Amino acid sequence: MEKIIYNVTLADGIRYDLLLRNGQFAAIAKTGKLENSSTAEHMDGTGCLLLPPLVDAHAHLDKTMLGMKWFHNNLGPLLSERIANERESRRKVGLDSCIQAGKLIERSISMGTLAMRSHVDIDTANGLSCLEGVLEARERYRDCFYTELVAFPQSGLVSRPGTIELMEEALRLGADLVGGIDPAAVDRDPKGSIGAIFSLAEHFDKGVDIHLHEPGELGAFTMELIADHTIASGLQGRVTLSHAFCLGSLEERRANALTELLSDAGIQITTGGQAYVPAVPSVKQLLNAGVNVCGGNDNVRDMWSPYGTGDMIERAQLIAMRNGFRRDEDLELALKICTENGAKLLQLEGYGISEDNSADFLLVRADNIAECVAAGPRERQVFKAGVLIAENGKYLS
Numbered sequence: 001m002e003k004i005i006y007n008v009t010l011a012d013g014i015r016y017d018l019l020l021r022n023g024q025f026a027a028i029a030k031t032g033k034l035e036n037s038s039t040a041e042h043m044d045g046t047g048c049l050l051l052p053p054l055v056d057a058h059a060h061l062d063k064t065m066l067g068m069k070w071f072h073n074n075l076g077p078l079l080s081e082r083i084a085n086e087r088e089s090r091r092k093v094g095l096d097s098c099i100q101a102g103k104l105i106e107r108s109i110s111m112g113t114l115a116m117r118s119h120v121d122i123d124t125a126n127g128l129s130c131l132e133g134v135l136e137a138r139e140r141y142r143d144c145f146y147t148e149l150v151a152f153p154q155s156g157l158v159s160r161p162g163t164i165e166l167m168e169e170a171l172r173l174g175a176d177l178v179g180g181i182d183p184a185a186v187d188r189d190p191k192g193s194i195g196a197i198f199s200l201a202e203h204f205d206k207g208v209d210i211h212l213h214e215p216g217e218l219g220a221f222t223m224e225l226i227a228d229h230t231i232a233s234g235l236q237g238r239v240t241l242s243h244a245f246c247l248g249s250l251e252e253r254r255a256n257a258l259t260e261l262l263s264d265a266g267i268q269i270t271t272g273g274q275a276y277v278p279a280v281p282s283v284k285q286l287l288n289a290g291v292n293v294c295g296g297n298d299n300v301r302d303m304w305s306p307y308g309t310g311d312m313i314e315r316a317q318l319i320a321m322r323n324g325f326r327r328d329e330d331l332e333l334a335l336k337i338c339t340e341n342g343a344k345l346l347q348l349e350g351y352g353i354s355e356d357n358s359a360d361f362l363l364v365r366a367d368n369i370a371e372c373v374a375a376g377p378r379e380r381q382v383f384k385a386g387v388l389i390a391e392n393g394k395y396l397s
């Protein structure tokens with residue numbers, strides 16, 4: 001099975017012809033330089049930009065209410081109120097995590113995302129039901145969509161007896177990483193909470209991904225503790241902090257020192273560039289210090305946020321805007337955060353537009369990456385191993 005895609009633009013702005021064979025990129029050559037093949041299927045890529053698959057490094061497959069009745073959000077500003085609301089409301093609103101995860105996976109694929117790290121709630125009210133549903137959905141889409149799952153004790157880890165045992169069960173059942181949330185602000189016991197997270201990670205030989213919303217000095221203190229534990233347990237390169245809002249609100253010297261610490265501990269950061277939070281970390285400051293930064297949609301139309309479409313090109317645009325990016329090279333950086341950097345976090349093998357890699361890619365109507373990020377074209381074709389699996393917002397099952 002051979003296919004030639006003619007005259008597409010790659011990231012360098014130059015036009016190429018690509019030969020796909022047996023699901024891989026067999027040859028990539030400047031337009032007109034590829035040897036002609038009469039047996040191959042021919043496709044004209046004129047006017048299209050070819051991108052590697054988008055990667056959503058921070059999602060919540062078990063939370064989305066996509067396609068369900070609108071959730072009337074009358075909640076107050078407190079994190080604790082929103083956590084309790086979701087824990088108690090899941091059953092009442094009939095949120096089936098398997099069905100909903102399937103909807104968000106199909107939505108993601110239709111927009112060109114083929115890999116995701118999703119947190120999944122583990123708590124004493126819902127037990128492992130969210131994880132069981134998401135594991136079933138992961139299995140169903142395994143051939144075209146890579147999913148990594150974080151066991152996420154959103155209601156608290158050490159502050160709610162019975163949660164650590166459920167986390168152990170979740171890791172045995174198939175969760176890939178140990179999650180956590182605001183060890184000081186939610187668990188009220190930073191040393192106990194971080195100690196428990198790292199002890200689970202060491203025991204099960206798993207990575208860690210912690211939601212850190214804590215602001216200012218409180219967030220900085222927690223971050224230092226997490227970095228200490230990361231180094232002490234030899235988990236450099238396997239720990240992620242999601243959001244790390246405190247970095248955006250601290251004075252420059254303090255933020256720089258923490259960034260250096262993150263770099264030394266090999267801690268990676270996921271960010272969403274949301275407009276409705278007071279501060280976000282500067283992605284350039286982190287990247288310049290050697291810290292990998294990845295993009296994630298986080299909440300998509302759920303009890304936490306009425307916003308979100310599941311589109312990682314739109315997410316790149318939001319990250320770019322929140323970081324004050326206008327120059328082409330900065331918009332390219334925003335897209336890199338939502339593609340290559342996420343692939344690095346998820347350790348995806350054979351990712352990218354290179355000969356012998358799996359022919360996974362998307363085609364969008366744009367002249368270059370900057371235009372793609374700024375305009376967010378909806379006209380897209382998504383390919384997995386050379387096969388068209390989504391077109392213009394529709395997943396082709």
Ligand SMILES: [Zn+2]
Nearest residue numbers: 060119211298
């Ligand atoms: Zn989250």
